[in-house]
Amino acid sequence: MSVQLNRFMSVMVAGALVALTMATPAGAVFDPIGTEPVAPYAQPVDASVPKRGCTTTPADPKNTVSSTPAVQVIYAWHEGNGNNYEAYVERIAKIVDRMDWLLDESTNYDQHIKTSCRTGYDTSTYSGYAHALVIPEKIELADTTGETGPYAIADDLWAAGYDHDNRKYLVFEDFNGTATAHCGSVCVATTDDWDSATMMHELIHLHDVDHAKVSEVPNTFSLNDIMISQYNDWQIDQEFNTYYDPSETSALFYTSSYPDTRKVNLATLAQLTTPTCCDVGYSNDLLTAQERTIEATAPYSSPTGFSVSGGGWMQVTPPGSDGQVSARYYDGRRSLTMNVQSHAEGFVSITRKPAVTAGQRYKFFARLTTGTSGNVKLRLSWYNGSNSLISTSDSSLYALTSSWQEYNVSAIAPSGTATVQLSVVSPSGQNFSYLTDSWQLNHCNNTGNTPDGCRLSG
Ligand SMILES: [Zn+2]
16 A cells, blocks of 8 residues: 555546555554544544445345445455455444544535445344445455555456446455545545545545645645545535535535636535535534635626725735735636725625524634735624624734635624624725635534534634
């Protein structure tokens, strides 16, 4: 096993994948068991992880042409390390349960993996469910003395009759293999390092999602995400703006940097159930995709959904240097530019006032930068049901820098609140321009998991 560079779609010219794996234990017996990530917070113990169960009616796994799209879980073995299916079948099922848990737990949307099961087992017991879910397959094409790549896995499955377009194959390799994703004769997500985040990372790659990029800065990775640090993190796109937005499945995001022009939304993957609102999860957002990313409006024009008042005027950021444009004007990403004027306090606001609940905590995140220097603060303005202002909650005053830093303010909605308005406020007496992007309004209802119930910064 090794660092694996692989194009996961043969038609892709960009979007090369990097999948790191852990060291192979020495000795004759291969140990595939990996370590589960514990960020943004610890996962539940095995006994508390909900059992995913079978989505499809148990059937012949080699004849799924008329079945709903689903994942097919495979235990892959070869002569070199032998067939340890019975030893591992329940462990693999539990990892799939955890994959389903982390998808559902990432956001306040209820969404699950669709699983394919075979006939012949009593799925009311855990052992029966595991045996129906996980199918053993000897990989005849495997390299029994060295590393086996995903091409051999895909070709072997196809030859064995696991050849349906409506299946994504999750292949748990009990030998020296690779953590990667590959669509060849069939689409396979493979790993010889078995943990839920590594396998989920590879399954997400099969939806054309690259490693998570910071939206504003070319070729910079978003560090707190399953699509870059699956060894530490299990959460999926906590900002709702990189590749996954279950609240608006028509929204699409650039998954990689220029010149790649693919746009995706993981929430539409056919092997997942339709997302439904609302439950409690790690992250959530009360804004629309346009309010978060400003991508639907052309450069130079007035940003749809935003208003300005006081000292200044705004526009969708014109083309410019990579560091100042979000991220590059020509790959479709946008930011908002506020040109601050000194005669009065200036406000950039989301025009719409999302509904909130009095007594609950909310957190407003925004990324901000400037090519010069200047000071701003973030503001939550609380309104009652008659659209009258009750009070405001401000962050401290921030001296902006030349990097796209994330800032935030959080507060509890006061008694009588019905809606909230989000604003960036520039005190009077300044003449400068700043850029803003990646807004998010988080309802901090994740009580007991993060300190204030909000998603973490970063
Ligand atoms: Zn990867």
